[in-house]
Amino acid sequence: MKALLLSFGLSLVVALQAQAYPAVEESHDVSGTWYVKATASDKAFPKKKLLSVSVTPMTIKTLEEGNLEVNFTIRIAGECREMRVVLEKTDQPDKYTAFGGTQVLYIIPSAVEDHLFFYWESSKYGYRFRIAKLLGRDPDINQEALQDFQNALRAGGLNAGNIFIPTQSEICPLGSN
Numbered sequence: 001m002k003a004l005l006l007s008f009g010l011s012l013v014v015a016l017q018a019q020a021y022p023a024v025e026e027s028h029d030v031s032g033t034w035y036v037k038a039t040a041s042d043k044a045f046p047k048k049k050l051l052s053v054s055v056t057p058m059t060i061k062t063l064e065e066g067n068l069e070v071n072f073t074i075r076i077a078g079e080c081r082e083m084r085v086v087l088e089k090t091d092q093p094d095k096y097t098a099f100g101g102t103q104v105l106y107i108i109p110s111a112v113e114d115h116l117f118f119y120w121e122s123s124k125y126g127y128r129f130r131i132a133k134l135l136g137r138d139p140d141i142n143q144e145a146l147q148d149f150q151n152a153l154r155a156g157g158l159n160a161g162n163i164f165i166p167t168q169s170e171i172c173p174l175g176s177n
Contacts, residue, residue: 056074
């Protein structure tokens with residue numbers, strides 16, 4: 001459950017072989033509101049648990065020295081939880097770390113305007129997993145962006161058939177059921 005919360009909560013994505021994708025340019029502004037449109041992982045999530053997962057829009061704020069703060073609320077098994085993650089900038093423009101360097105995140109622009117991928121890799125607690133997320137500036141599913149995401153998953157060695165599209169929710173009152 002903790003791994004599920006982290007994977008959906010962080011909405012972060014790992015190693016889609018960053019060299020195979022264009023880097024986020026320094027001038028590319030990722031701050032603002034983003035919607036999680038699709039998620040895929042190298043680990044299978046229990047289908048029963050996925051049915052009870054919904055996500056609210058996430059807010060990304062640029063901090064000093066290029067770090068990013070990601071805020072969002074997630075509902076898992078009927079309970080809403082507020083999440084805040086600080087992504088620490090690295091020497092690579094598209095690469096960030098979190099939780100003391102135990103998590104690595106790449107922000108990869110999609111070929112489709114106003115979309116990007118979070119590619120996140122974690123090896124915390126001896127449990128290694130990779131997860132990718134398709135993010136967009138609006139909540140509607142864009143089929144072209146979804147196809148681009150599937151192609152990126154294949155190129156990064158993740159199963160494109162393992163895509164989960166979470167339920168969108170504008171609000172999620174904390175502690176609500």
